[in-house]
Amino acid sequence: MPALRNHVIALHGGAGVNPDRDYAEVEVHLAALIRRCEAMLAGGASALDTVEHAVRDLEESGLYVAGRGSAPNDQGQVECDAAIMDGARMQAGGVCALSGVASPVTAARAVLDRTPYVLLAGEGARAFAGECGLAMVRDPAAHYRLPVGVEMEETQALDSGLSHGTVGAVALDSMGRLAAATSTGGLFGKRAGRVGDTPITGIGNWADGEVAVSCTGIGEAFVYAGGARDVAARMAYGGASLGDAGQAVLDAVAHHGGDGGMIAVDKAGSVIMPFNSPGMKRAVAGSAIPDRVAIL
């Protein structure tokens, strides 16, 4: 049996924090979740199962703009995007403009595990989730809630300030496998049918044999900047360090008029959590890294 290696988990609860609001509930939630996820990895769970578990928990909490915390689009309907990628197998799954499914990341995992595709959209994605027996949202009014730090009026108008949020997780497991998962309700006040960077493998989410990355922020700017896979490409082709590669992509996001952040872990267990937004809810833990939770 190969020697067990270093393991690491990092989480984000979205770029964009209002410094005047109280995020104590978010901090408590992230601290408990990062501890559970680190224990999963210590117990031999795969990076893929751990990032799915983490993102499903973040969705179900309703504390972030994903899953239960998603805000309605300009037609009053919640549409979610999510992606998950197994770096060891170089396989991904995603869903976009998905309504009525309780855990978008679990639907993305089903696309990865049960189809030859990387992305299912809209009604087709919902029908697929139903066929897979995934939990559906029967009563949207009872299911969805506003995340911590968000007022109803903020969810009505599209702007590039605090009006977005996403959740994500990246992990390195003790077998050296990397995985990433990301899920979002998208930008507040978005047009029905708008899809951002999150479900697009290589932009909002990426994992390969070298690095796993989950992004959050203004999705259109991440698309123009190259997104998550550009971090991997800068390392592979340009010899950049993980830190320099992540910062270069965020600089490009800013150049394209956006803001946001990312979490990333490489195969050596190095972690970065940079952002150029006003704060990013985040947490990290690992076999060689003490638990840490931060908001600003």
Ligand code: ASP
């Ligand atoms: N990236 C997401 C999107 O554009 C939003 C976010 O991360 O805050 O849909």
